[in-house]
Amino acid sequence: MEETILKRNFLYLLVPCALCLAALSGCATVPVEQGRPGTGYKPSSICYLNIKKVVIDAGHGGYDPGAIGRTGLKEKDVNLDLAKKLRRLLEDQGVQVVMTRSSDEYVPLSKRVEIANKSHADLFISMHANANRTRSLNGFEIYYVSPSANDPKRAMNAAHNIALNLNPDYFAARSTNLKAILWDMIYTDSRAESIRLARSICRSIDRDSSARVIGVKGANFYVLRGATIPAILVEIGFLSNAAEERLLRSNSYRQQIAVAIVDGLNQYAKSLAMSEEVRK
Ligand SMILES: [Zn+2]
Numbered sequence: 001m002e003e004t005i006l007k008r009n010f011l012y013l014l015v016p017c018a019l020c021l022a023a024l025s026g027c028a029t030v031p032v033e034q035g036r037p038g039t040g041y042k043p044s045s046i047c048y049l050n051i052k053k054v055v056i057d058a059g060h061g062g063y064d065p066g067a068i069g070r071t072g073l074k075e076k077d078v079n080l081d082l083a084k085k086l087r088r089l090l091e092d093q094g095v096q097v098v099m100t101r102s103s104d105e106y107v108p109l110s111k112r113v114e115i116a117n118k119s120h121a122d123l124f125i126s127m128h129a130n131a132n133r134t135r136s137l138n139g140f141e142i143y144y145v146s147p148s149a150n151d152p153k154r155a156m157n158a159a160h161n162i163a164l165n166l167n168p169d170y171f172a173a174r175s176t177n178l179k180a181i182l183w184d185m186i187y188t189d190s191r192a193e194s195i196r197l198a199r200s201i202c203r204s205i206d207r208d209s210s211a212r213v214i215g216v217k218g219a220n221f222y223v224l225r226g227a228t229i230p231a232i233l234v235e236i237g238f239l240s241n242a243a244e245e246r247l248l249r250s251n252s253y254r255q256q257i258a259v260a261i262v263d264g265l266n267q268y269a270k271s272l273a274m275s276e277e278v279r280k
Contacts, residue, residue: 061107
């Protein structure tokens with residue numbers, strides 16, 4: 001039954017970041033654990049570690065530029081370039097990558113949802129660049145995509161509307177309350193994994209790049225569908241900050257960030273594999 005319950009069939013979709021910072025109010029920063037140099041194990045391929053397919057969502061696109069820096073650098077272009085760099089690095093490891101867009105086109109939220117839901121991927125990563133009225137603000141941060149903790153209304157809504165594929169013989173299959181509890185467990189598990197993934201990437205960024213790491217935050221994203229896979233939104237830097245805009249314009253800096261993100265994914269996959277080994 002557990003496997004059926006945890007079947008990863010649903011995905012959240014994220015509202016693009018820079019234009020929806022207001023929606024990120026009430027964030028609670030989760031401290032980033034520092035990695036210990038020299039202790040990191042680097043698997044040759046996360047494909048062997050149960051992450052076989054990843055959805056990469058390049059935020060904005062087409063007539064929606066997202067944030068725009070003072071010298072004119074558009075978020076949609078930075079996001080797409082980063083997404084393509086990530087795709088190349090992951091495909092080199094044998095990981096299948098699904099892009100919600102691979103060119104400068106406007107992809108509506110409904111289409112992104114459709115692409116993500118059809119993919120049956122293991123992870124969902126949305127790439128964005130930040131903006132803030134406080135021009136001095138800079139740094140790299142990750143939002144994990146999950147409902148707020150202890151959200152009975154959401155679990156009850158899921159219990160009413162989303163099938164769990166339970167064996168009809170189980171009592172839970174006929175009890176909305178029990179289904180709500182099961183959905184709450186799934187959300188909790190997904191949220192925990194999203195935080196773990198986000199922390200792992202932040203540690204790698206801190207270790208492998210020159211970016212300042214702000215940390216990992218939870219946020220109330222606009223959710224169109226329930227998600228049961230780790231889903232994160234990466235804010236690679238602030239286009240509103242002159243120095244960071246200059247960095248984000250640099251191809252080598254963007255490559256450095258992409259490599260560090262993939263390194264974080266590798267470390268996360270490794271920790272997943274170790275947890276599964278312990279459970280055996
Ligand atoms: Zn954005």
